[in-house]
Amino acid sequence: MMQVTHEHALVLRVKEKQHEIFCDVCRRMIVGSAYECEQRKCEFSIHRSCFKFPREIEHPFHTQHPLTFLDDDSEKLECSACGRTGWGFIYRCSDSECQFNLDFVCAALRTTTTKDYQISNDQVLLTHPHPLIVCDKNEKYSPVLCSACDLPMQDLIYVCFECKCLLHESCTQNFPEEIEHPFHPQHPLVLFRQAPYRTPTFRCNACRRGSRGFTYNCSQCNFDLDVHCSKLMPITEPDHDHEEHLSHPHPLFHCNKQTNFRFHCNACIEPFDLEDSICVCLQCRNLLHKSCAELPQKIQHPFHPLHPLTLRKTSKRIPCRACRNFTSGFAYGCFSCRFQVHTTCGWPIPPFINSECHPQHPLAFFNIEAQRLFCDSCQKQCTSTTGFFTCVECNFNLHVHCFPKLPPTIKHESHLHPLNLITNSPIKDHPDEEFHCSVCEEKRDISHPTYYYCAECHYIAHVHCVVSEVVHLLEEEWSLACKLGDTKLDTPTNVLKENTTDEMVRDISGSSLIELDDAEIEEVETETEGFRTEVEVEEAKLETLKTELKAQEAKVMMLKTKLKAL
Incomplete structure (x- = not known):
């Protein structure tokens, strides 16, 4: 076994999830204890589990030669299994002619010993054009993301060396190289296994979800559909086809839910049931339940009688005043008061009473x-x-x-x-x-x-x-x-209907909705950054005091040694 070497000393620290720091070895987010560089500006961090690893391994993906750890960040290398590229921390075939590489995550994969996979694998081979290696779930670096849909793989992992992909079983189908789609009738959409942009990520024009997976792309319009949204097809009945909804300010496509459709509603963050139709708004880039598409854009709510509440994207930094939880999705909010309630808490407006047990308010x-509310009577x-x-x-x-x-x-x-x-x-x-x-x-x-x-x-x-x-x-x-x-x-039902094509339309669209939240987030982040700076200053003082303490302890030891000599 060998240890990761770095030009500066590494210190073991505990990281919280909100820090969003990624391991320089396995490229996954760090939560919990991890080693990081003591130099603040260096930003080198690794999982504790990634700190030690074998120098040389033998792997079933490449039985011809052993694979040797390559600690050289001067060359950008591509993993032969998943196709992702990076500098350093990769295993490479000891025979330079092979040009075979495995990153740390793919090196941890092992072929499955499960007997039941063989039947399903035979079926998969009929649709996928290349041979597949079936591996068990990677427990060490879980979750491993599917190269096609960019979602976690919780079961068997299918590896294709021809495509350089790790796939769900449901994603091993032979995707057509080009499609015509009603969401973008102007031009055909071409399949790319990696987004054709400077970075390997893209944002789907249907669901707004960022992805590193496969995309159906129109290069002329910079239009992208991920592999799941590309399967959504509008219902052909005239009363459903591309109609202008009474409440939602933009045209909607009404689509039937597909099997294995893994995305949730962008408004309530609840999954779509099999019998649900999915409302797709290309202008907002949202997937919505029909009931969520019918949410009023502006309401007068008894929880906040001072100002109207406008439907908008949730600010993750402000808790819902009803359930006290932080979440994503849509919410009814007052921008001036930093007040918001989730759509599921705010609409329909619940019945309320005045009672002797709490005479101050309804x-x-x-x-x-x-999860954050407890009964004042039984404390549960x-x-x-x-x-x-x-x-x-x-x-x-x-x-x-x-x-x-x-x-x-x-x-x-x-x-x-x-x-x-x-x-x-x-x-x-x-x-x-x-x-x-x-x-x-x-x-x-x-x-x-x-x-x-x-x-x-x-x-x-x-x-x-x-x-x-x-x-x-x-x-x-x-x-x-x-x-x-x-x-x-x-039980009030005050729905404000004025200005439905002016300010409220901008609030629910993809632009103003996000811009207003960004302004709020920027304000909080500025304040947070100030706190972080103060913490760093105090930590620097603490490190100085520790250094001085060590120097004093060294002097004490020296004096004790002299006393013993006398």
């Missing part, structure tokens, strides 16, 4: 996953399975089953008889049986024993399993109380 009812996490009431301004939250004024009796479709509310009285179903809910058949948490119960049938239900009827009765009660001036229920 409580909204949510049925979403909120608020989840989409239980439902909860929340005050966005105060971050006050209550599970539905922890709400102090639940209806005493409900009638739910899951049972013939009325269900009565029981509290602080855990009921065991039958002797020697576990506690469980009769609706979902999941275990009940006896530490918070609030349920609806039919004594005649011994039928027991979680409050959240019958929440639709609970909320319905609460709405009726609150509506009555509203008339009496006691409690208020409101």
